[in-house]
Amino acid sequence: MKLFSVIGITKSGKTTTIENIIRELRKRRYTVGSVKEIHFEAFAIDTPGSNTDRHRKAGSQLVTARGNYETDILYDRRLKLPEIMRHYDFDYVVLEGVTDTCAPKIITAHNTEEVDERLDGTVFAISGKLANSMREYKGLPVISAITECERLVDLVIEKVFERLPDVADECCSACGYTCTQLTERILAGKAAREDCRISDGRIALQIDGREIPIVPFVQKILYNAVTGVVKELDGYRENGEITVTIKGKL
Numbered sequence: 001m002k003l004f005s006v007i008g009i010t011k012s013g014k015t016t017t018i019e020n021i022i023r024e025l026r027k028r029r030y031t032v033g034s035v036k037e038i039h040f041e042a043f044a045i046d047t048p049g050s051n052t053d054r055h056r057k058a059g060s061q062l063v064t065a066r067g068n069y070e071t072d073i074l075y076d077r078r079l080k081l082p083e084i085m086r087h088y089d090f091d092y093v094v095l096e097g098v099t100d101t102c103a104p105k106i107i108t109a110h111n112t113e114e115v116d117e118r119l120d121g122t123v124f125a126i127s128g129k130l131a132n133s134m135r136e137y138k139g140l141p142v143i144s145a146i147t148e149c150e151r152l153v154d155l156v157i158e159k160v161f162e163r164l165p166d167v168a169d170e171c172c173s174a175c176g177y178t179c180t181q182l183t184e185r186i187l188a189g190k191a192a193r194e195d196c197r198i199s200d201g202r203i204a205l206q207i208d209g210r211e212i213p214i215v216p217f218v219q220k221i222l223y224n225a226v227t228g229v230v231k232e233l234d235g236y237r238e239n240g241e242i243t244v245t246i247k248g249k250l
Helices: 014-027 051-058 081-085 112-118 128-132 149-159 179-187 216-230
Strands: 002-007 032-036 062-066 071-075 092-096 105-108 123-127 205-207 210-212
Touching (some): 014 092, 014 128, 051 062, 112 128, 123 128
Antiparallel strands (some): 205 210
């Protein structure tokens, strides 16, 4: 699954840019999901006094409202982005206004000052209203999602890669970089997605069929614990593939 974010101030063209990117990706037969960051402090979909609100206030930690044409799942807390992504299984996921991620980014802006306020090595393109007045800024392409959407999506397909685990900086730097730094290097052509050590495929953990990223330190603990036990059993072969499945409680 490939992930990227479109960031910028209000009315800079974020939603219009995302709408057109989604349409063009779907036109090209990609599956697409999206996440919208809401910056309004008092935002809530649930209505005070509704039945689902009463469920939550009674103590339910996960409430689902199922209607004829949509299903809404309501958590009683703000989810971190990796938690949200566990609900997604698409070719591309487009984030609107999400900045707390190492994912590649497009900035939408009215002017270059707004770009400078948000510019870092994870940005690979600029769009929004600024695209009406310039074609390039600080080496980055400035592309209108309205008049040049195909070109913008071509760039998305070229630049955006399979999402990194996005673990905390202090938890992993086995590749020599943080996830954000590795993202910057991949976009600059100085590294490859395969350089991420968490995703090297040697140790994989799945819970209910969904793969869970494991930092190298924990991978080593699991490796030593499992091999320390099974090497005493008949059939053990050094460097062989070991599969352990746990179903429920013992």
